[in-house]
Amino acid sequence: MNPNRRSFLTRTGAAAIAGVLPVSMIRLAGASAADDFTFAYISDSHIQHIRGNEFVRNWDRGLIRAVAETNLLEPKPDFVMFGGDLAQLGTRPELDHGMEMLAKLNYKLHAVMGEHDYYLDLGEYWSELFGPQYYSFDHKGVHFIVLNSILTYDDWTFNRWDSAARRMNEMAGLDNPNGSPFMVGDKQRTWLAADLAKVDKSTPIVVFSHSPLQKIYKGWNFWTEDADEIQTLLAPFDKVNVIYGHVHQIQYNQIGNIAFNSVMATAWPWPYPSTYAQSGSHVPVLTVPMNRADPFNERDATGWQLINVHTGRADLEYTLYDNTNRTVAFNSATGRPEDVSFQRPGNRVAPQAHY
Ligand SMILES: [Fe+2]
Ligand SMILES: [Fe+2]
Numbered sequence: 001m002n003p004n005r006r007s008f009l010t011r012t013g014a015a016a017i018a019g020v021l022p023v024s025m026i027r028l029a030g031a032s033a034a035d036d037f038t039f040a041y042i043s044d045s046h047i048q049h050i051r052g053n054e055f056v057r058n059w060d061r062g063l064i065r066a067v068a069e070t071n072l073l074e075p076k077p078d079f080v081m082f083g084g085d086l087a088q089l090g091t092r093p094e095l096d097h098g099m100e101m102l103a104k105l106n107y108k109l110h111a112v113m114g115e116h117d118y119y120l121d122l123g124e125y126w127s128e129l130f131g132p133q134y135y136s137f138d139h140k141g142v143h144f145i146v147l148n149s150i151l152t153y154d155d156w157t158f159n160r161w162d163s164a165a166r167r168m169n170e171m172a173g174l175d176n177p178n179g180s181p182f183m184v185g186d187k188q189r190t191w192l193a194a195d196l197a198k199v200d201k202s203t204p205i206v207v208f209s210h211s212p213l214q215k216i217y218k219g220w221n222f223w224t225e226d227a228d229e230i231q232t233l234l235a236p237f238d239k240v241n242v243i244y245g246h247v248h249q250i251q252y253n254q255i256g257n258i259a260f261n262s263v264m265a266t267a268w269p270w271p272y273p274s275t276y277a278q279s280g281s282h283v284p285v286l287t288v289p290m291n292r293a294d295p296f297n298e299r300d301a302t303g304w305q306l307i308n309v310h311t312g313r314a315d316l317e318y319t320l321y322d323n324t325n326r327t328v329a330f331n332s333a334t335g336r337p338e339d340v341s342f343q344r345p346g347n348r349v350a351p352q353a354h355y
Pocket of ligand 2: 085116
């Protein structure tokens with residue numbers, strides 16, 4: 001049994017949900033704003049159709065494994081969020097095949113739109129399967145918001161390309177200069193402002209988007225064009241968590257009151273840009289140093305997350321398929337998310353081994 005497997009089995013025990021923090025600490029913390037609860041997060045499966053009933057098996061396996069492991073969790077998560085890019089090229093066979101796997105989840109499912117799901121038919125079939133592309137809901141004292149953050153300029157979407165398949169392909173590349181920056185857009189921002197107007201400023205908020213609602217690296221579209229406007233809408237609230245997929249790597253950051261956390265892909269890890277500073281327009285400077293996964297190991301940094309919400313802060317426990325599990329938790333002492341193993345004082349350990 002490899003250490004990862006052992007670790008997973010251990011975590012399915014009753015005390016394991018707290019990750020490396022003592023359970024009593026979490027329970028104590030939960031006595032205030034919101035009840036403690038957990039949800040699971042699976043993202044970026046990129047189910048890829050080859051022909052007939054053939055699909056890329058490695059991507060299939062990543063999603064099948066995440067669904068199976070999530071179903072084994074005890075205590076059970078309250079719901080599962082799927083973070084977008086279910087399909088690779090947005091086709092019906094890909095979305096159907098992915099949905100068939102997600103349908104095996106024993107929990108209520110929410111979903112975020114990814115650009116790989118959207119740019120073939122502009123989200124039409126995805127919406128038939130999953131419903132609205134942006135909405136909010138309340139759960140145990142926390143206000144959850146789902147946004148479609150992968151829209152772009154109308155001219156690019158409607159006038160630039162001679163076919164829907166070409167449009168999809170141009171948006172599918174990581175570093176394709178023919179792509180276009182992602183955005184939430186005016187319509188959803190107007191809706192978001194109205195939605196937030198009904199929420200008390202002390203209510204914890206969790207926002208789900210596919211692209212980061214912060215400007216990290218434009219060259220790879222780790223970027224949302226109207227991120228600043230959205231951050232302004234979220235600024236008056238005491239506790240805000242933005243959780244996003246798309247980047248296929250662990251990222252975390254803190255901007256004012258807003259904690260940002262990315263989630264892993266079940267399909268493959270993206271490498272980190274050699275430096276985020278290579279983009280002249282990079283803002284903000286990332287304020288929290290992050291520990292890096294190995295980009296040369298194709299299964300390193302793939303996996304799924306258990307997310308613990310307590311006192312309105314989202315702590316992410318990363319179940320990594322081929323690496324040591326990690327927890328990125330909000331540290332109220334420093335006011336930012338931190339990797340519990342690598343950044344908490346007194347917790348410094350040697351860099352993780354690869355198995
Ligand atoms: Fe993706
Ligand atoms: Fe994406």
